[in-house]
Amino acid sequence: MSALELIDIRKRYGSVETLKGIDLSLADGEFLVLLGSSGCGKSTLLNIIAGLAEATDGDVRIGDRSVTGVHPKDRDIAMVFQSYALYPNMSVARNIGFGLEMRKVAEAERIAAVEKTAKILQIENLLARKPSELSGGQRQRVAIGRALVRDPQIFLFDEPLSNLDAKLRMEMRTELKRLHQMLGTTIVYVTHDQIEAMTLATRIAVMRDGQIEQLAAPDEIYNRPATRYVASFVGSPPMNMLDCTFADGLAHIDGTLSNIALPAHLHEVAAAAHHITVGIRPESLTLADASNTKFGIDAKIEVVELTGPELVVTATIGKQRLTVSLPPRSQVSVGTTQRFAIDVSALHVFDRATDKRI
Amino acid sequence: MTSNWITTRAWLLMLPLLIVMIAIIGWPLIDTVRLSFTDAKLVGTQGSFVGLDNYVKILSGSNFQRSLITTFWFAILSVSAEMVIGVLAALLLNQRFYGRSALRALMILPWALPTVVNATLWRLIYNPEYGALNALLVQIGMLDSYRSWLGEPGTALASLILADCWKNFPLVALIALAALQAVPRDITAASMVDGAGVWSRFRFVTLPYLAGPLMVALVLRTIEAFKVFDIIWVMTRGGPANSTRTLSILVYQEAFSFQRAGSGASLALIVTLLVTVLAVAYAALIRKTAGAS
Numbered sequence: 001m002s003a004l005e006l007i008d009i010r011k012r013y014g015s016v017e018t019l020k021g022i023d024l025s026l027a028d029g030e031f032l033v034l035l036g037s038s039g040c041g042k043s044t045l046l047n048i049i050a051g052l053a054e055a056t057d058g059d060v061r062i063g064d065r066s067v068t069g070v071h072p073k074d075r076d077i078a079m080v081f082q083s084y085a086l087y088p089n090m091s092v093a094r095n096i097g098f099g100l101e102m103r104k105v106a107e108a109e110r111i112a113a114v115e116k117t118a119k120i121l122q123i124e125n126l127l128a129r130k131p132s133e134l135s136g137g138q139r140q141r142v143a144i145g146r147a148l149v150r151d152p153q154i155f156l157f158d159e160p161l162s163n164l165d166a167k168l169r170m171e172m173r174t175e176l177k178r179l180h181q182m183l184g185t186t187i188v189y190v191t192h193d194q195i196e197a198m199t200l201a202t203r204i205a206v207m208r209d210g211q212i213e214q215l216a217a218p219d220e221i222y223n224r225p226a227t228r229y230v231a232s233f234v235g236s237p238p239m240n241m242l243d244c245t246f247a248d249g250l251a252h253i254d255g256t257l258s259n260i261a262l263p264a265h266l267h268e269v270a271a272a273a274h275h276i277t278v279g280i281r282p283e284s285l286t287l288a289d290a291s292n293t294k295f296g297i298d299a300k301i302e303v304v305e306l307t308g309p310e311l312v313v314t315a316t317i318g319k320q321r322l323t324v325s326l327p328p329r330s331q332v333s334v335g336t337t338q339r340f341a342i343d344v345s346a347l348h349v350f351d352r353a354t355d356k357r358i
Numbered sequence: 359m360t361s362n363w364i365t366t367r368a369w370l371l372m373l374p375l376l377i378v379m380i381a382i383i384g385w386p387l388i389d390t391v392r393l394s395f396t397d398a399k400l401v402g403t404q405g406s407f408v409g410l411d412n413y414v415k416i417l418s419g420s421n422f423q424r425s426l427i428t429t430f431w432f433a434i435l436s437v438s439a440e441m442v443i444g445v446l447a448a449l450l451l452n453q454r455f456y457g458r459s460a461l462r463a464l465m466i467l468p469w470a471l472p473t474v475v476n477a478t479l480w481r482l483i484y485n486p487e488y489g490a491l492n493a494l495l496v497q498i499g500m501l502d503s504y505r506s507w508l509g510e511p512g513t514a515l516a517s518l519i520l521a522d523c524w525k526n527f528p529l530v531a532l533i534a535l536a537a538l539q540a541v542p543r544d545i546t547a548a549s550m551v552d553g554a555g556v557w558s559r560f561r562f563v564t565l566p567y568l569a570g571p572l573m574v575a576l577v578l579r580t581i582e583a584f585k586v587f588d589i590i591w592v593m594t595r596g597g598p599a600n601s602t603r604t605l606s607i608l609v610y611q612e613a614f615s616f617q618r619a620g621s622g623a624s625l626a627l628i629v630t631l632l633v634t635v636l637a638v639a640y641a642a643l644i645r646k647t648a649g650a651s
Binding site: 050052071072073077078079081082083084085086087088089090098099102103146 | 542544545547548549550551552553554555558562563566
């Protein structure tokens with residue numbers, strides 16, 4: 001049985017189509033992250049799952065039951081909002097228990113459920129307070145508690161961590177992961193933060209222009225991005241994209257005399273595409289040592305930034321930009337030309353005509 | 359620049375305004391207090407000091423008591439009706455529908471009209487010979503023959519209250535509509551997911567956002583309703599048989615119709631005192647509401 005199934009979901013506002021046919025199926029206990037930049041349709045999709053927006057076309061099925069046209073309260077879902085959306089006039093306890101109160105759960109049972117939830121989230125001492133007396137992180141916990149207490153089939157999270165500062169965001173991220181492992185709930189989570197997506201998800205749906213660009217496990221998204229867009233969206237610093245022309249087993253970097261030897265199994269398709277983009281993650285490049293200067297690409301170093309755990313080098317190769325992540329104590333100097341060695345097994349090659357992976 | 363000079367300059371800058379305020383508010387007020395302890399007539403005699411006589415007479419007289427009750431009825435009924443209708447109108451105008459902006463603009467019209475115009479309009483509507491209300495009620499069969507709505511003690515006050523509601527509910531509606539737009543959409547969405555129905559959503563989620571602004575509207579409207587004069591003066595002049603004679607009408611009659619400036623002044627001061635008590639009580643209530651949310 002699938003917990004959630006989306007069948008050809010479409011959404012039109014006037015003549016603008018914001019969702020162009022979304023299909024996906026989610027198993028029980030999965031943590032799906034809808035990842036994309038703003039305006040890609042991810043929040044609209046979440047609202048359609050919640051029932052807060054109506055799809056123009058298509059069907060939403062929750063637990064093998066079609067819920068198209070069903071009111072949000074009858075969909076067996078709970079939602080955590082970006083703004084937390086706590087009721088300002090109610091205590092924390094009442095905020096958490098409000099959903100049960102509205103469902104006419106007996107008071108004793110309700111109090112027990114609220115207390116149990118508060119214990120899981122470690123907010124027992126806050127139950128009597130009003131939301132205005134809480135910090136951002138505490139509010140977030142209460143918002144999660146309000147969803148948790150109802151024990152729904154699916155949890156929906158709409159950018160829940162984006163209002164928190166960086167340190168708190170990391171803490172809450174770990175907390176969410178812990179909750180998911182502990183409770184085994186099914187979660188659909190919207191974010192534009194690729195780190196959140198990579199760390200939390202069991203599967204990521206990278207969305208762009210109202211379509212799913214790639215739906216896969218985080219590892220696959222990172223190591224085998226299906227399109228150029230996915231490749232450049234996930235990873236920090238982003239993947240280098242070098243426009244090349246393929247000939248004789250080599251990808252010749254446009255505007256330079258440098259070239260990259262491609263693995264043999266790619267030759268045939270690369271030759272067919274001719275114009276290709278070679279993607280190299282910044283961490284797949286290393287300083288070429290003196291004994292091995294024959295292989296590699298030469299780039300002129302422009303900026304060197306020490307982030308702490310790594311040294312980020314920005315260089316140019318022809319008219320194209322190259323970012324390299326090096327160990328912090330690497331010896332490089334601005335203005336010089338440096339040869340970088342490439343881990344050929346970690347190359348990503350895209351057809352420039354279709355932007356698809358070869 | 360010393361702080362002393364800054365203070366002096368501030369006073370100097372405010373001086374013209376202070377002089378004007380003392381001349382047009384302070385002096386008349388003090389003179390009214392003086393007048394209220396005399397038996398002065400509007401024309402002729404300056405009057406002589408009579409102590410608390412005016413106050414004793416007014417407070418023990420049946421005219422004052424009856425007017426006080428009439429005023430209370432008018433204020434309570436018109437203001438509560440305005441609050442309910444105003445909030446309902448705001449909820450309606452907060453929905454998305456075609457022509458919403460036009461309707462919002464249209465709603466302000468009764469409130470924007472001068473009271474005298476509004477009162478005259480309603481006098482026409484209530485007219486016993488050719489009034490629209492009579493015509494409507496007779497044609498739909500709710501009434502057998504035309505009535506004099508403003509001419510019968512039993513219906514005059516109710517008719518006035520209806521006219522006052524029509525004029526003043528837009529103010530409440532505007533304030534409520536502004537407050538409704540401050541309700542975050544996420545909160546409404548969260549309450550829908552939580553399973554709150556229409557009534558629960560209003561009661562537990564929307565109303566707390568409305569409470570503060572509505573309290574302000576309530577205070578403004580109650581104080582105004584307590585002082586009501588113009589709409590009644592144009593429509594009934596306090597009649598028939600004094601059934602719509604509110605306190606302000608009584609003050610006017612006492613001071614100008616009967617030309618008893620002395621007791622008119624004391625009556626006016628009593629009304630002022632009542633309104634002040636109301637205002638202070640409400641101010642405390644507003645502070646409490648603001649503290650609670």
